[in-house]
Amino acid sequence: MRNVIVALVLLMAVPVMAQESRRIVVNGHGVIETVPDMATISMGVVSEAKTAGAAMAKNTDALEGVLLQLAEAGIESRDIQTNNLSLSPRWDNRSSSVSGQPQINGFIATNTVSVRVRDLAQLGKVLDAVVQNGANSFNGLSFGLQDMEPARNEARVAAIKDAMAKAQLYATAAGVELGDVVSISDGAVRSVGPVMMQADMMRSAAVPVAQGELSVTADVTVVFGVAE
Structure with a gap:
């Protein structure tokens, strides 16, 4: 009788384990452009x-x-x-x-x-x-930027949207239904802007400077389940 119970428990666990292994893992990348201050x-x-x-x-x-x-x-x-x-x-x-x-x-x-x-x-x-x-x-x-947090958050939101779009694309292509978000891993947030001005640009008149735009990027890894 004990062996039968153990066997039943193992059989019940197999579908759960199989379900847990059905995942779609994607990386999302977000970029926003802002004016430096x-x-x-x-x-x-x-x-x-x-x-x-x-x-x-x-x-x-x-x-x-x-x-x-x-x-x-x-x-x-x-x-x-x-x-x-x-x-x-x-x-x-x-x-x-x-x-x-x-x-x-x-x-x-x-x-x-x-x-x-x-x-x-x-x-x-x-x-x-x-x-x-x-x-x-x-x-x-x-x-x-004097305060980077608003720009960082915008880039993070863009990265999540990018991840969700990719996950939906993959799910549709694979013929499955996209499930709920299982986990989100925050990645690096970077800012990239123009680095300029060398010594030979210094003049006696006021130096002209073009500030341009600053790119702020964010990366996330999102794990989605697959709906049954």
């Missing part, structure tokens, strides 16, 4: 002098002029951050020493900061102001 500039000062102390002092003076111009342009201290501060020797390979080894003939001090500009209407003037007051190193400019 802020920019991040990577800039700094490179200074050279005969001694390490003189190079650092020269660099500090120049950077103070840059920071002063940023403050006068309305950039808050919370939007300015030091990315790199370095001091390195400048080598002269034309050595006149007996050993023939390269000699140090000076030092190079570098101080790089990232600056967030929240008022894009002032971006060109900000760039021009800092160039005229000591900044001589530019590593690029990128655009972004």
Whole structure:
């Protein structure tokens, strides 16, 4: 009798297991385009002098002029951050020493900061102001959003719609009826925008800047059941 009960339980479990294995798994991708409302500039000062102390002092003076111009342009201290501060020797390979080894003939001090500009209407003037007051190193400019969450959510909704459309297409092609959503796995959310502005673009006049659009993307994995 016990063996019969066990056999019945196993037979009852088989359809359930088979039903659970009927799944449609799709990846959804969503993209939305939006206008950026802020920019991040990577800039700094490179200074050279005969001694390490003189190079650092020269660099500090120049950077103070840059920071002063940023403050006068309305950039808050919370939007300015030091990315790199370095001091390195400048080598002269034309050595006149007996050993023939390269000699140090000076030092190079570098101080790089990232600056967030929240008022894009002032971006060109900000760039021009800092160039005229000591900044001589530019590593690029990128655009972004001060609050990414609304754009992220729009991209996520678009990704879900894309996944549902794909799942319905596959179900119809396979001749089955699409069931309920079993699970949703959130993927990466990315923003891609123009990265521009090199040192040779700096001019004495206000720098023209085109902000363009920012693409925000989201990916999801959705598991659907198959209706019986």
